[in-house]
Amino acid sequence: MLSRVADSLYWMSRYLERSENTVRQLDVTMSLLLDSSETSADTRWQRLLTSLGNPPGVEWTGDADGMTRALIFDPTNAASVTTCINAARENARQVREEISTEQWQRLNRLYHQMHSPHAQAQFRANMNDFLASIIDGIHLFKGVSDTTMIHGEGWQFIRLGRYLERAYATATLLEVYQESLLNLAEQEHSGYQYLEQVGLLRCCTSFEAYCQVYTADLSPDRILEFLLLNRDFPHALRYSIDGVRQSLDAIQRAGGRRPPDELLATAGKLHSMLRYTTINEILEGNPGAFLHSIREQCKQIHELIYRYYVQYSIQSALAV
Amino acid sequence: MRTPDGSIRPQYKALVETLACLPQEELLRRKQSADLSFLTQGITFTVYGRDEGTERIFPYDLVPRMISAQEWDRIERGLTQRITALNHFLRDVYGEGKILNDRVVPRDIVYSCKHYRRQMCGLEVPRNVYIAVVGTDLLRLRTGEFVVLEDNLRVPSGVSYMLTNRRVMKRTFPQLFHSYGVRPIEHYPQLLLNTLRSLAPEGRPEPNIVLLTPGVYNSAYFEHTYLARQMGIELVEGRDLVTHDNIVYMRTTDGLKRVDVIYRRVDDDFSDPLIFRADSGLGCAGLFNAYRAGNVTVTNAFGTGLADDKAMYAYVPDIIKYYLGEDPILPNVKTYLLTEEKSRQHVLANLDKLVVKAVGESGGYGMLIGPQSTTAQRADFARAIEANPRNYIAQPTLDFSRAPCLFGSQIEPRHVDLRPYILFGDKVNIVPGGLTRVALEKGSLVVNSSQGGGSKDTWVLE
Numbered sequence: 026m027l028s029r030v031a032d033s034l035y036w037m038s039r040y041l042e043r044s045e046n047t048v049r050q051l052d053v054t055m056s057l058l059l060d061s062s063e064t065s066a067d068t069r070w071q072r073l074l075t076s077l078g079n080p081p082g083v084e085w086t087g088d089a090d091g092m093t094r095a096l097i098f099d100p101t102n103a104a105s106v107t108t109c110i111n112a113a114r115e116n117a118r119q120v121r122e123e124i125s126t127e128q129w130q131r132l133n134r135l136y137h138q139m140h141s142p143h144a145q146a147q148f149r150a151n152m153n154d155f156l157a158s159i160i161d162g163i164h165l166f167k168g169v170s171d172t173t174m175i176h177g178e179g180w181q182f183i184r185l186g187r188y189l190e191r192a193y194a195t196a197t198l199l200e201v202y203q204e205s206l207l208n209l210a211e212q213e214h215s216g217y218q219y220l221e222q223v224g225l226l227r228c229c230t231s232f233e234a235y236c237q238v239y240t241a242d243l244s245p246d247r248i249l250e251f252l253l254l255n256r257d258f259p260h261a262l263r264y265s266i267d268g269v270r271q272s273l274d275a276i277q278r279a280g281g282r283r284p285p286d287e288l289l290a291t292a293g294k295l296h297s298m299l300r301y302t303t304i305n306e307i308l309e310g311n312p313g314a315f316l317h318s319i320r321e322q323c324k325q326i327h328e329l330i331y332r333y334y335v336q337y338s339i340q341s342a343l344a345v
Numbered sequence: 346m347r348t349p350d351g352s353i354r355p356q357y358k359a360l361v362e363t364l365a366c367l368p369q370e371e372l373l374r375r376k377q378s379a380d381l382s383f384l385t386q387g388i389t390f391t392v393y394g395r396d397e398g399t400e401r402i403f404p405y406d407l408v409p410r411m412i413s414a415q416e417w418d419r420i421e422r423g424l425t426q427r428i429t430a431l432n433h434f435l436r437d438v439y440g441e442g443k444i445l446n447d448r449v450v451p452r453d454i455v456y457s458c459k460h461y462r463r464q465m466c467g468l469e470v471p472r473n474v475y476i477a478v479v480g481t482d483l484l485r486l487r488t489g490e491f492v493v494l495e496d497n498l499r500v501p502s503g504v505s506y507m508l509t510n511r512r513v514m515k516r517t518f519p520q521l522f523h524s525y526g527v528r529p530i531e532h533y534p535q536l537l538l539n540t541l542r543s544l545a546p547e548g549r550p551e552p553n554i555v556l557l558t559p560g561v562y563n564s565a566y567f568e569h570t571y572l573a574r575q576m577g578i579e580l581v582e583g584r585d586l587v588t589h590d591n592i593v594y595m596r597t598t599d600g601l602k603r604v605d606v607i608y609r610r611v612d613d614d615f616s617d618p619l620i621f622r623a624d625s626g627l628g629c630a631g632l633f634n635a636y637r638a639g640n641v642t643v644t645n646a647f648g649t650g651l652a653d654d655k656a657m658y659a660y661v662p663d664i665i666k667y668y669l670g671e672d673p674i675l676p677n678v679k680t681y682l683l684t685e686e687k688s689r690q691h692v693l694a695n696l697d698k699l700v701v702k703a704v705g706e707s708g709g710y711g712m713l714i715g716p717q718s719t720t721a722q723r724a725d726f727a728r729a730i731e732a733n734p735r736n737y738i739a740q741p742t743l744d745f746s747r748a749p750c751l752f753g754s755q756i757e758p759r760h761v762d763l764r765p766y767i768l769f770g771d772k773v774n775i776v777p778g779g780l781t782r783v784a785l786e787k788g789s790l791v792v793n794s795s796q797g798g799g800s801k802d803t804w805v806l807e
Binding site: 121334 | 560561570573574579580581582584585587589594595596597598599600601
């Protein structure tokens, strides 16, 4: 597969995963703001921005309405949902012949939905419905991707983009939340705290899944354990990194070159770390640093993917 | 459809009867179903100069055009003759230059041609084939005779419309199609692939063949993706290619893969920034040197535009005679070269009757149609001709054939031309038929898709 094509498929997928994440976190934040709480609106907005990776040019100025529009519709904000969907569609357009018609039509529909002259009015009239319909569109796209595309190298790059983006976003989110979450453990349990914890789980669409594993009995340790180390839940970090590793293995098997040792080792190490570390070890150590290191390793994996599959030097390629 | 005396030509009789028997609603229904099929397949082209990157469905007419076996036989022989001679010509001009020494074609016409590439001088190209893919535009005159309007020897397009038209047609009028005995064209991609394979550099028995496209913003991008898919070859952009030690590679996730044959849909100017336009990001640096070293075949060869310059066109009958010792089977349209004093005066005095064309342009750009022009337009062209006579030619306004087209439920005649596609590898291959282009506006003589023209299926009968 051409490097350019792999690159486009990978980014198409990352951008869609990113827009889904932004929509979901925004939705949860807006809903938490409805309840009175010990946490101020300022703190919530700031925290949202941090867990979205502090998109450049977006600052909290006390204007909630302006903030939501910047995060959803602002074409000048590189992290807005609109920008991400545009970028995903543009990447898809460049490799139109490599994806299925169903994928293209789904993505196109999503794009036109965001750019419809009625989009902002619909958003104002019923924000929840609007955000839910965007997420529906992305879910449909993922569904047709998995059911209409050959599960070959191209599909593996799409999967790689999805899980790497998700792992990075979840690690960022947990890093932002972990301090306040763990502080809660020492306090009395209250309805407010309950809402906070549900909010965190809902940011990862994992509230119901959590309840199936641990019952509705929320505790910070278990939440952290679930989101970090669960091996069966698709939004948990361990699961996402499993996905990254599987796709890298499949891509490596598809090629005839020497295996990308450093890349496979880096992904393998992160995978082992999430597999063999217990939640107690993490809590006794420094959870913030642990999460930060996961993020750094995700970045490293991304760079190695580039160095090995996309932007390798001619000299290195000829030497093989 | 009709002979000069107004009667219906025999091969159209069954078609006319079928159309007459179909209720109007049924005709409309079939038209809508065909339109929908084009829409969902995304068969579009890009119109430049309007809204940037506007994509349009290629207008399509349901009534097929028919060409008899005898007519086609002549066209086929005529095109083979013409392409063979033009290939000799390119080889000679970039080699020994005998035709220039013998003063059959004037040197200054060659050297002043915008598409002449001095870098090609003295270069041997694989199998001596300069032009592997040609689209030649033909018109049918009132007399029934086919004449050549122009040759497209650089990156001719439209073949994907020929193929998709046929597919839609078969679905729309299956019985009619079957009863007529139409010669097939669907093997074109396979013929193209074989042609490209036959031109691979020596010692590359299983050549890696790619189609080089300028990318999604090109008007023919749909065609590039279509052909690449039909042939099962990789569609690459310039940025996917790198050269090292005069070998071209493409960048894949599995490392660099050597490229042996490039079916190029990028103009000379944009192909290699080291040799041609330095500001082009569409090509691949070092491509020309790899080509010169014989490590990669690029087709059509660089500099083939020399032979489709509209002034050079006037010399093609002489070129055929010079190399093959034969009279042209398909005649040229009378062409005035404006560098000649007498012709120029005649043309300037008769601008309202003639068609003037800029020599290096294509797609209907840079053109004056005398009878349909305004005084101001004629004055503009007169000034431009005086300033640079080499840049223009003039031809009589031709009374070329019209074909029946369906508008709503009405059948009306429109002007049409025909572009057959010729493949030149180890032998010449022409699939029977080609793209019939239709001037959709009543009375219009311009059939180019970039000028809002449409197309219809062309049936060459057994």
